[in-house]
Amino acid sequence: MAEGKAKKVNIAEKTEEILKPIAEEAGVVIYDVEYIREAGQQYLRAYIDKKPGGVTIDDCERVSRALSDALDADDFIPDAYTLEVSSPGLGRQLKKDRHLAYSIGEEVVGKTFQELDGRKTFEGILEAFDKDTVTIRDIYSKDRDAVIQVNRRDIAVMRLKLNL
Numbered sequence: 526m527a528e529g530k531a532k533k534v535n536i537a538e539k540t541e542e543i544l545k546p547i548a549e550e551a552g553v554v555i556y557d558v559e560y561i562r563e564a565g566q567q568y569l570r571a572y573i574d575k576k577p578g579g580v581t582i583d584d585c586e587r588v589s590r591a592l593s594d595a596l597d598a599d600d601f602i603p604d605a606y607t608l609e610v611s612s613p614g615l616g617r618q619l620k621k622d623r624h625l626a627y628s629i630g631e632e633v634v635g636k637t638f639q640e641l642d643g644r645k646t647f648e649g650i651l652e653a654f655d656k657d658t659v660t661i662r663d664i665y666s667k668d669r670d671a672v673i674q675v676n677r678r679d680i681a682v683m684r685l686k687l688n689l
Contacts (some may be wrong), residue, residue, distance in 0.1 A: 567606035635683035
């Protein structure tokens with residue numbers, strides 16, 4: 526790094542640090558934080574959740590107000606942005622280790638980039654994961670105890686299954 530240049534702040538990471546005590550006090554967990562540009566505007570999105578039952582509008586409002594005040598006090602974001610605090614949604618994507626850890630025992634559905642064992646889709650109960658693989662109990666196969674192990678690098682997308 527050149528001398529005299531300030532280190533670029535990762536806005537999502539710093540926001541998550543600020544959000545941690547707010548989330549704890551509100552009784553919710555941080556699912557994800559993202560700082561993205563859409564249609565020419567910057568958005569700072571914080572996704573929160575809680576078990577059982579999920580977050581309520583009141584939870585989102587309480588966290589949003591406290592986070593907004595904390596961000597105003599710290600004032601580290603140089604651009605104008607819109608703050609949004611919400612649930613990650615029912616069919617949320619599982620991308621990070623913490624998403625997987627939070628979803629152990631839940632029903633998931635996913636697709637691989639290429640066929641594995643003659644298919645590109647998988648679904649079942651997320652049982653385990655490590656840095657290289659995810660393990661899913663295939664409750665839809667004839668052998669309801671069949672286990673699918675998929676390399677994480679082969680997964681194009683994996684989500685919680687919507688059971689409506």
